[in-house]
Amino acid sequence: MPRSESAGYVRNSREDVVSAALRILDQQGLPDLTMRHLATTLDVQPSALYWHFPNKQSLLAAVSDRIIAGARPVTTAGDWRDRVRAEAAALHDALLAYKDGAEVVSSTLALGLGAEELQHRLAGAIAVGGFEPETTGLAAETLVHFIVGHAFHWQQRLQADTLGAVADKHTLDRQDPLGPRAFDFGIALLVSGLDTQTPDPRSRRSGV
Template sequence: MRILDEYGLPDLTMRRLAAALEVQPSALYWHFPNKQSLLAELADRIVAEMHAVSTEGDWAARVRTEAFALRAAMLAHRDGAELVTSTFALGLGSQAAQDSLAAAITAGGFDDESVQRATTVLLHFVLGHVEHEQQRQQYRALGVHGDQIDDQRQEGASDAEFAFGVDLLVGGLESRRIRG
């Protein structure tokens, strides 16, 4: 995790990891059959940093809290969203993030198909939004400027945009529940 945070995902190589551990790169394959399984383990550790959410209270508040917890866990690590997204896309790693979101949505009384679809959409939103946030942070750190990167943006703007997106999805779910 330290190498990921310091150098980023592109520079997290088996050679660099082996050197940091003072072992031969081939020794790593005793523990991980390939680099993707190593990355899946790191992604699982990032997702595991989501703080436990109370199962009490309003389902919508739980969904919001779970989404923000996943976002915070990924933002805590350089390239965290890219790593979790690629692991998810490959079907590797645990289902902890999906399970947490699904449990919160299920508490709203939705049928299984709606829970599965809503979980997928919400997860895609969280992953995409955080990946975009982290890319902007990296470009700013490199001194890249342009129309797409507004250095004048307020620090809380990304929080507000994220909250708006989650609220939009939760509101849509609530609307379907009321109509259904």
């Protein structure tokens, strides 16, 4: 008896599809994350996936949101500077947790399809400093670009290093411009620059 195309919809929830997509991404990389490969993995027809996602980019947007949602919670009791640094580190680690994770998130951000939680978390930490809303938004967006860009190039370097394509002068160590020390230094520079901005006077009156 022929299998109904809706069978995949019934058997696999939206979350099931995203989880399978994440497994393909992490094990094989973004080039292998196609709708056809995903359908084969789930043992359904490709058309069944469109019950949940109208196109591949909307699927990648959901994958991006799941990657960011995996960032560890930040519970630091320090001031806004400590919170921003902690959030930046947690989000950076989340991007690196999956192969090509930063590339997927970068694409989603560029198309405005999702991954907003990156900026929301950073803006929340910055807002503790009492800055103007415009300053908070711009600073959060700048940090997002740095965090995603650093993670994206770091993952590219890791893959190239695995293939033996990285020059000796760019070995992956703490002196590397894409290494963890450079990331921490970059975040510190951005936080220091933000510290020169004038807080919102209303926050001083309200005691924020």
